[in-house]
Structure formats: structure tokens, C-alpha cells
Amino acid sequence: MDDDTITIRLTRDQALVLSDWLHRAMFQSNDLEGILPDRAVWSPIYSISGTLDKALPEIFMPDYGQHLAAARERLHRDLHGEADEPTGPLE
Template identity: 50%
Template sequence: MSDSQVMIKLTRDEALVLSHWLEQLRTADPGRVVDDPAVWAPLHRIAGTLDKALPELFAPDYDHRLETARQRLRPDG
């Protein structure tokens, strides 16, 4: 089996919400959610890629942007 790459495409809203969730996961008690240490390598790669792709993570109105993205992604939103 080759070690080829997989590409995942996300909307900006999806990327912002996922980035926030990954950050919460990293700063909480990750052992309760992720029980296999092998999972951390891809999670860190995804989080790093999102950090580089989303300048709004460092915007003064980040909380507002995050909540707006969440609202757009919710099925009832």
C-alpha cells in the first residue's frame, strides 16, 4: 500500500469551526477523547494547516466570526 496523500476541502466556515474545536481539544483533557496516540500526528497537521490558512483566528472580532460561522453551519441556522 502506498503512502499517498488525501485532500480534504472545507468551506471557510467549516475550517474556522473545526480549528476552534481542535484548539479546545488540545487544551482540554485530550486523553478522554483521543485514546490512540497515533491520532495526534494527523490532528496536529490539520490544526497547523488551518492556523496558516485562517488569518481570522487572530482578528479582534474572532469570537463574532466564529459564532456567525457556527450559525451558518447549524442545520436549523
């Protein structure tokens, strides 16, 4: 059963925003264990993060912040009908 794989499909905007959140949760919060105390969860989190890093050249671009802000705005608009302001450091 361990050889079975699951495919998750995300839009580019979803992938970009998720990648940013994962990066902040994993590398900037210094509290991955506090956020995800079950270390078994870390394996898929690292796998997803690595896959997103390879698929998103935007994260290495000088205007990354602009790409991220635009993606966040589109996702907020799609979900809520309008752009929302971020609510916290790990929104």
C-alpha cells in the same frame, strides 16, 4: 504508500468551526488523551490543526469571536434550517 496524500476540502465556515473545536480539544480540555486515547491519531490531528491555523487569519483577529459565531450560525442553519445553541464545551 506513506508518501500518498489526501486532500480534504472544507468551506471557510467549516474550517473555522473545526479549528476552534480542535484548539479547545487539544489545548484547553487538558484531556487530549482521554478524547483520543490512540496516540497515532494525534499526528493527523496536529497536521490538520496546523494547516487550519495557517489558512485562517480570522483566528488572530480581535473580532474572532464574531467571525466564529457567524460561521457556527450559518453551519447550523445549513444543517438544520435554523441556528442552534451550543450543547457543550466541545460541541
